[in-house]
Amino acid sequence: MRLSVVILISIFIFSGCYVTKQTSRIGAESIKGTEKQIGDEVITFDVLSEPSLNNPEALLQFSSKQKYQVDQKIKYSKNQKRRGIAGFWAYVGIPISLAGIYINSENDNSISTVTSSVGLALAFASIFTKSQRTKYFYKQGEPKIYYDNPQPLLSETIKISNKNTVKPFLTNDKGNLKFSPLNDFQISSSNSDNSILFKLYHKNISLDDLNLKPSSWLSEYARIDVNESYIYNMNNLNSEIIGLALKSKKYLVNDKVNNFINIDLSQNNNGWVTSDDCELIYLCPSNVQEDVSLPKISIITPSLNRGFKVVYSKNSFNIQGQVFDDSKIKSVYVNANMVNFQTNGFFNKKVELYGGKNNFEVRSTDASNNVAIKQFYIENSTNLQAVTTTNASVDLKAAKFHALIIGVEDYNDINITDLDQPVSDAQKFYNILLSDYTFDAQNIKFLKNPTKEQITESLEYYFDNITEEDNLLIFYAGHGYWDERFEQGYWLASDAKRNNRGTWLSNSTIRDYMRAIPSQHSLLITDACFGGGIFKSRNAFANASVAINKLYELPSRKALTSGALSEVPDKSVFIEYMVKRLSQNKEKYLSSEQLFASFKIAVINNSANSQVPQFGEVKETGDEGGDFIFIHK
Incomplete structure (x- = not known):
């Protein structure tokens, strides 16, 4: 009886001799007879060619395809491995089963004999059992969606829209369609090369959007957006100046290198302008009829x-x-x-x-x-000095040179950021004037962190005490601000309040004093953000005059600023190079225009934000074409 129990246990062992090691998804199979058509036809298009300067038309190819659905079943596989005990049974089960048959037959126990016989059969079967086997089975899957082969969309109407313009176009016998952004939609200009969007419709159903870059059918132009821009023969500021480009002039762009743009001057000529002086736009060449050739x-x-x-x-x-x-x-x-x-x-x-x-x-x-x-x-090659064309000679040495030097870096209002450099910059300028040029200490006022009232009191002093034979230099370093709404620039004294314009010193006030102070020459030098706002119209001069006496004979009201209508950094390369040029100067007479020309390029090349210093006359202050002259000791 016990032996029969052993045999029964072995039967259970053999029945579970395989263990599943891995189940894998093999793939999907379509179920025949379940295919059906669903939804409407789908319209697609391909861009065969984009518009160009030679051919302003875009070529599109349209096709239609139908959507279908078919049921699927997913096929899986089971990888099974024989247990170790099943292999053991192949060798041990045979003698045990034979012994059970013999013992049970002697005892005339037919049930146990049958059981032992089954155990013997299973033991023999274990010998031929594979060490690994694979079984397959199926599960219901998601329906498959697919399209039939695309067919050309023949003689169908496609509507194309851009902004408020919608136009219909008909496909040909190949499913092709042509349209021109220039001729059909009058897109003949663009301020950038950003893609222009076209929406496409078929039977009022929206298709994919079409994006085209204007540079494919328009040409790139440089439109001058300053009053004057020098044209150079090479792409650097030290090269020869060959012309002047005036505001709003448009030039075809040939090339762009760093901060310079090569422009077409027609007749196989070209030149370079700085990118800061112009705006890049895209235009149809046939619409640009300007004469841009230089004399x-x-x-x-x-x-x-x-x-x-x-x-x-x-x-x-x-x-x-x-x-x-x-x-x-x-x-x-x-x-x-x-x-x-x-x-x-x-x-x-x-x-x-x-x-x-x-x-x-x-x-x-x-x-x-x-x-x-x-x-x-x-x-x-002679030693002839400058003489006037009038009978009276101008004695430059007899003139008095006054200077008002202002540096503001500490502000009372916590909402105005303090600066680090203005007072030390002003000190450097003070030192070079006193050591190398004909400025006496008693004629120089140095205001460190003054209030608005202290600045205006100093201007009042010069109004009351300067004569027509004297010269006045005003230097300001500190915060500046340009108000777009008022179209007015301001200096910020130490007591300025961020939200009160009445505490700011306006450029118009400075101009009024420059006009009223009866000096022979007045020169304003500012190192402040938006300092160029002092000019009602900004004009830069590249050539320095050599007729020093003539420049001195005519009254002048000039300004020299560290930048135009832009911000300038706290650490000033403008002051650094201006003082450096003043210290390096060996000429007896140096006009402010010559000084400006000597360090302008150095400031542009060495400032972190490529600031462009400005020089010109202060309009409506009595400038008659002369210039302020620095006289070396």
Whole structure:
């Protein structure tokens, strides 16, 4: 009986001899006879070609396809491995089962004998049992959605819209459709190269959107957005100036390198302008009919064949040249003097020469306001000093030079950020004026962190005490602010309040004092954010005049600022390079315009935000074309 129990236990062991190790998904199989059509046809399109300058049409290909559904069943596999005990039974179960059969037959126990016989059969079966086996089974899966092969959408209407314009187009016998953003939708300009959106519809059903970049069918232009921008012959500020681009002029862009843009000047000519002076836009070339070719300037005498350096030993010289242009020449200037020219463009201008380097600039403007520039200098080898054309001579040494130096960095209002550098910058400027130039200590007022009232009291002092033979220099370093709504610039004294304009010192007040103070020359130097707001119109001058006496003879009201209508950093490279140039200067007489030209490029190249210093006359203050002259000790 016990042996029969053992046999029964072994039967249970054999029945569970396999264990499942892994179940895997093999794949999906479609169930035949369950396929059916669902939904409407789907319309798609491909862009075969985008519009271009040579072909302004876009070519699209449309196709239709039908959606279907079919039921699926998912096939799985079971990987099974034989248990170790089943293998053991193949070798042990046979003798045990035979013994059970014999013992039970002797005892005439038929049930136990049958049981032992079954155990024997299972033991033999265990010998042929595989060590691994795989079983497969199926489960119901999600229906499969698919499309049939696309077919061309023939002779169907497609509506294309852009903004408020909607136009219908018909596909041809190949399912193709052509449309032109330029001709069909009049998209002939764009302020950027961002994609332009077109929406497509078929039977009032929205299709995928179409995005096209305007640069594919429009050309890139540089539109000048400052009053004047110099045109250079190479992409750096130290290269030769060949012309002047005026505000709103549009030039085709050839190339862009760093901060410079190469523009097409027609007739196979090109030049470079700074990217800060223009805005990039996209236009249809056929819509741009502007004449942008520069007049041609030919200098006959002096001869410039061997470069721009010409040495001469007399105190006057006749500059002769000729100007050409396809349109009418409107004017010719030599430096700031208009000269007459003949119908063939020939001109002759007698100029005075002074000892040393004499800079000259010839400007020619045509009827389309294209300005060509030719710069050169004549070096006078004599020691002749500047003399006036009037009988009276101007005695520069006899004049008094006054200076009001203001540095503000500590502000009472906690809402106005304190600065670190203005007072030390003002101190550097004070030191160089006192040590190297004809400024006496008793004629210099140095205000450190003054209030608005203290600044105006100082201006009142100069109004009451300066004479027409004296010169006044005003220097300000501190916070500046430009108010867009008032179109007014301000200085912020130490007692300024952030939310009270009445505590700020306006540029108009500064201009009023500059106009009223009866000096021969007044020069304003500001190192502040938005300092360029002092100019009602901003004009920068690149050429320094050599006729020092003439510049001094005519009254002037000039300003030199660290930037235009933009922010400038607390650590000022403007002051650094201005003081450096003043200390390096070896000339006896240095005009403020020459000073500006000597360090402008250094400031642009070495400032963190590429600030562009400005120089020009302060409008409506009595400037008559002269200049402030620094006299070296």
